Amino acid sequence: MTDPRRTEQVHPQYTNLDTLPTTELVQAFADDQLNAIQAVRQAAPAIAAAIDAAFPRLERGGRIVYAGAGTSGRLGVLDATELTPTFSWPAERAVPLIAGGERAIRQAVEGAEDSFDLGVTDVRGANVGPDDILIGVAASGTTPYVLGTLQAAREAGALTIALANNPGAPLLAAAQCAILLDTGPEIISGSTRLKAGTAQKITLNTLSSALMVRLGKVYGNLMVDVKATNTKLEGRAVRLVQHATGTNEDTARQALNEADGSVKTAIVMLELSLRADEADRLLEKHAGHARAALEDSP
Incomplete structure (x- = not known):
């Protein structure tokens, strides 16, 4: 059959x-x-x-x-x-x-x-x-x-x-x-x-x-909520911040360090000249959506 x-x-x-x-x-x-x-x-x-x-x-x-x-x-x-x-x-x-x-x-x-x-x-x-x-x-x-x-x-x-x-x-x-x-x-x-x-x-x-x-895990087509758990991903996080903000590697690394490794926090910090805690509060206000946070400059 x-x-x-x-x-x-x-x-x-x-x-x-x-x-x-x-x-x-x-x-x-x-x-x-x-x-x-x-x-x-x-x-x-x-x-x-x-x-x-x-x-x-x-x-x-x-x-x-x-x-x-x-x-x-x-x-x-x-x-x-x-x-x-x-x-x-x-x-x-x-x-x-x-x-x-x-x-x-x-x-x-x-x-x-x-x-x-x-x-x-x-x-x-x-x-x-x-x-x-x-x-x-x-x-x-x-x-x-x-x-x-x-x-x-x-x-x-x-x-x-x-x-x-x-x-x-x-x-x-x-x-x-x-x-x-x-x-x-x-x-x-x-x-x-x-x-x-x-x-x-x-x-x-x-x-x-x-x-x-x-859910706001992506900004543009950038993987901005990546969890940098190894050297490869740490390098990727730096490149994502550089791409989104146009900054150099050292500036991107410094921002990531201050942002406790958060790519989207580092991007908002650099784009809006904010401290990490200020960027986090702005992102929280917009449910983690980086684009919405960037469009709501304090």
């Missing part, structure tokens, strides 16, 4: 994949991945609607909760983990739930993704509430664990967003914001870590990054 899910069907174009020379094999993988980009582009209106629905809840202090199994769950863990160093987003406000727990990040946990009740339990254990958003991710769109997380999150009053790679998937019907990433059959039949996973990663990056822009 043929599985109706497009992600599980055999790709008709690559039936001789195992006979291709290495160069052609690489080209085939690269070409097929282009379909992931196209799927995300087609889903752009749904992605934008999800961002607009999620933004007010995060403004009120809510959390981004990710839920998935296997590759989809690991992509959620990755996106959650990267928000803190990239945008200084509090780690406790990015909560990844993966079927089977932390052990499942590195190895398969048999049966975990097949448990609807485990999804419900994990959401309740995370104390998901009305100001939170839950992003459920499953290529098949049928994973019981993720369906359980969506149901529990909706019952708790959270906003639910679903990413799935098959039209008509139950996951999409279970969420308030449904995002279909129709990537079709995989070049290696059923291996949804390929273009289905790529489309999921692009979409998660887009969702979280756009929300961070709306």
Whole structure:
């Protein structure tokens, strides 16, 4: 019997994949991945609607909760983990739930993704509430664990967003914001870590990054809430301040030192000739939005 899910069907174009020379094999993988980009582009209106629905809840202090199994769950863990160093987003406000727990990040946990009740339990254990958003991710769109997380999150009053790679998937019907990433059959039949996973990663990056822009974590297109936790990021912080203010390296470093490493505070200090505490108060007045603070010169 043929599985109706497009992600599980055999790709008709690559039936001789195992006979291709290495160069052609690489080209085939690269070409097929282009379909992931196209799927995300087609889903752009749904992605934008999800961002607009999620933004007010995060403004009120809510959390981004990710839920998935296997590759989809690991992509959620990755996106959650990267928000803190990239945008200084509090780690406790990015909560990844993966079927089977932390052990499942590195190895398969048999049966975990097949448990609807485990999804419900994990959401309740995370104390998901009305100001939170839950992003459920499953290529098949049928994973019981993720369906359980969506149901529990909706019952708790959270906003639910679903990413799935098959039209008509139950996951999409279970969420308030449904995002279909129709990537079709995989070049290696059923291996949804390929273009289905790529489309999921692009979409998660887009969702979280756009929300961070709306929340004032970006000035222009500068990553002004970067958390400088190593030498590379310290250098990046200096360059960001220089770019935004037109100052030299020494001036930028001095401002960053006085601003306790905060790029946006250093920018406001230099642009408005303020002390660090004055710049911080002005930023606080404008909910951390550097542009609004700069346009409100005291």
